[in-house]
Each structure stands twice: as structure tokens, then as C-alpha cells.
Amino acid sequence: GEDVEQSLFLSVREGDSSVINCTYTDSSSTYLYWYKQEPGAGLQLLTYIFSNMDMKQDQRLTVLLNKKDKHLSLRIADTQTGDSAIYFCAESTGNTGKLIFGQGTTLQVKP
Amino acid sequence: NAGVMQNPRHLVRRRGQEARLRCSPMKGHSHVYWYRQLPEEGLKFMVYLQKENIIDESGMPKERFSAEFPKEGPSILRIQQVVRGDSAAYFCASSMAGVATGELFFGEGSRLTVL
Numbered sequence: 115g116e117d118v119e120q121s122l123f124l125s126v127r128e129g130d131s132s133v134i135n136c137t138y139t140d141s142s143s144t145y146l147y148w149y150k151q152e153p154g155a156g157l158q159l160l161t162y163i164f165s166n167m168d169m170k171q172d173q174r175l176t177v178l179l180n181k182k183d184k185h186l187s188l189r190i191a192d193t194q195t196g197d198s199a200i201y202f203c204a205e206s207t208g209n210t211g212k213l214i215f216g217q218g219t220t221l222q223v224k225p
Numbered sequence: 226n227a228g229v230m231q232n233p234r235h236l237v238r239r240r241g242q243e244a245r246l247r248c249s250p251m252k253g254h255s256h257v258y259w260y261r262q263l264p265e266e267g268l269k270f271m272v273y274l275q276k277e278n279i280i281d282e283s284g285m286p287k288e289r290f291s292a293e294f295p296k297e298g299p300s301i302l303r304i305q306q307v308v309r310g311d312s313a314a315y316f317c318a319s320s321m322a323g324v325a326t327g328e329l330f331f332g333e334g335s336r337l338t339v340l
Contacts, residue, residue, distance in 0.1 A: 215267035
């Protein structure tokens, strides 16, 4: 069945780069997403990548996709304390909003 | 342009009562999705609706849960005879079309606590 896995916790120092990893099982995934959730808030779409791409960059964010290994990563350059949040990886396999989410990675940024 | 609006933000119910959660999609969006987030877990898909139609309810529990998206007014997620295991954050998301653009916009969630 479909499954998305993430490591649960990452701690970095302010100014360092953060790399959050995600693996998925469904080879028919068409879109892969990164969402950010701050405490008590909803999910904010950070970026997404089509499955026929292997990299996407947007300001401090870089998404890398290894389709062969079914591995997705999110790199945050120059991490700030405001980046502290839970980051969710998600995939979809069709043209509906039925996303499969990972369990989330809590990013802690130390000053 | 207001985002996805959910209410109530927090709801407390006793076992056996009913919970009604409302979601108004973003302006111009006709597709609504409901997700449930149990404590310290990711979001799980529940149901996908368009106006007056349920498109995919494969994630909905078979009993006590129902959803609608009428022609006029918000989408409603209804939970009858709530139990403690229903305590969770319920998120609504909307999109313009069938996420061909790859984007869902989420509300801030309704947090249900069952005593």
C-alpha cells in the first residue's frame, strides 16, 4: 500500500542548513509536496515538485527528488528560528486532493 | 482574499454528543477535502467533495461520520455519538480544480476534544 516515512526530529543551529528527508513507496506518485505546520496552526504549502523533475529551488528552499530510490528531501539554507515547525512530506497519485502524508519531522532551530 | 475558513476552532463534546465542523473554501474554489490529524501523527484523508457531490469518501469511518457540501453554504463534517477516539484536529482544504496545479490550501483546523 501507499506509505510515506519521515524521521521524527531534527535539531540545527541558526544559520546552518537543514535537510529533512522523506521516502515513499508508491511509484505512481505524480506530485510530491512539502508542508509546514506551526504549533496550533494549519498547514502551509511550502513547495511541490512534479515527479518528472529532480530538483526545484525557491529562495532558501531546495527540493531534491530521487525517483529511483523514491526519496525526497527538503533543504533549508540559512535556517532561522522562525523555521522551527513540523514539516510534512506528502504525495499524490492522481488529480485529486487525496494526499498521503508522512508523520512529520519536527525541526528545532537553536539560536 | 480570505483563506479557507473553519469553525469552530475548538470544540468540546461529551461522549455520545454530536459534533458539527464547518468549512468555507477559498473564494473561487469548488473542491473541498477533509483530513483528520490524530495527536502526533500526520494527516489522514477522509473525504473529497464538490458542490452537492461526494467524490471520494474512502477515508471516512463507515459509521457515525458524514460530510456534505451543499449548493449554498459551507461544507459540514458531522460526527454523531462522539467517542474519545474522535478527539483530533480536523482540517479542511480546498482547491480550484482536481489539484492539477498541485496545490491544496488548508484551513487552520478545528480541534475536537471529547470528554
